[in-house]
Structures are given as structure tokens and as C-alpha cells.
Amino acid sequence: MSAQELHERLRRSHPRLGLATVYRALEAQVRDGMATRLERPGHVSAYVACDADHHHHLVCTRCQRVDEIAEEVVRPTLQAVRRRHDFQVDHAALDLYGLCAACRSAG
Numbered sequence: 001m002s003a004q005e006l007h008e009r010l011r012r013s014h015p016r017l018g019l020a021t022v023y024r025a026l027e028a029q030v031r032d033g034m035a036t037r038l039e040r041p042g043h044v045s046a047y048v049a050c051d052a053d054h055h056h057h058l059v060c061t062r063c064q065r066v067d068e069i070a071e072e073v074v075r076p077t078l079q080a081v082r083r084r085h086d087f088q089v090d091h092a093a094l095d096l097y098g099l100c101a102a103c104r105s106a107g
Contacts, residue, residue, distance in 0.1 A: 010022065035048060035050055056073075056093070057095045057096070059097045063100065063103050065100050067100075
């Protein structure tokens with residue numbers, strides 16, 4: 001969900017809560033590894049809670065569903081990058097954007 005969406009939800013029970021406070025809290029969670037920032041169409045940041053284990057994301061551009069991709073799925077690609085480009089990857093963040101099965105079925 002975006003910071004704006006979260007702010008709108010929280011304001012119902014906390015009417016004095018500022019949008020800047022929501023942004024700061026979300027960014028602190030990103031820094032601490034508790035959440036990840038993803039990009040929605042229109043360059044809107046959305047945040048998703050994450051497990052502590054390193055992983056990557058599949059993001060549906062229609063329904064905004066986010067699923068995790070395990071590191072072992074991406075590992076062969078990182079190994080191929082090392083072999084082909086002689087490049088040691090220290091950290092990777094891979095977010096794949098497209099349509100989930102439910103959205104594709106809905107047309």
C-alpha cells in the first residue's frame with residue numbers, strides 16, 4: 001500500500017496523524033529490513049511488509065498483489081552474471097512487474 005493509502009486508513013482513528021510521519025515510519029521499516037519499497041505506475045511508491053530472509057518480488061500491475069521470489073530461484077542468474085561479466089554481485093534487489101494468474105484469467 002502507498003503511504004497516502006495508509007495515511008487515509010490511519011486518520012480514521014488518529015485524525016492528527018501527519019502524512020510526513022507515515023512516510024518516516026515506512027522508510028524506517030525499509031531501512032530496518034521489515035518492509036520493501038516498490039514502484040507503482042506513475043512513480044508512486046508502495047510498501048510491502050517483508051520477511052527478514054533475502055528475497056525478490058513479483059508485482060501485479062493490475063491488482064497490486066505482491067508475491068515473494070525465493071533467493072534460490074534467482075541464484076542461477078546471479079551465477080551467470082558472474083561467469084559472463086566477471087562481476088561479483090554483493091546484493092541484488094529484483095522486482096518483476098506483470099500480471100498475476102488471476103488478473104490474466106479475468107482478461
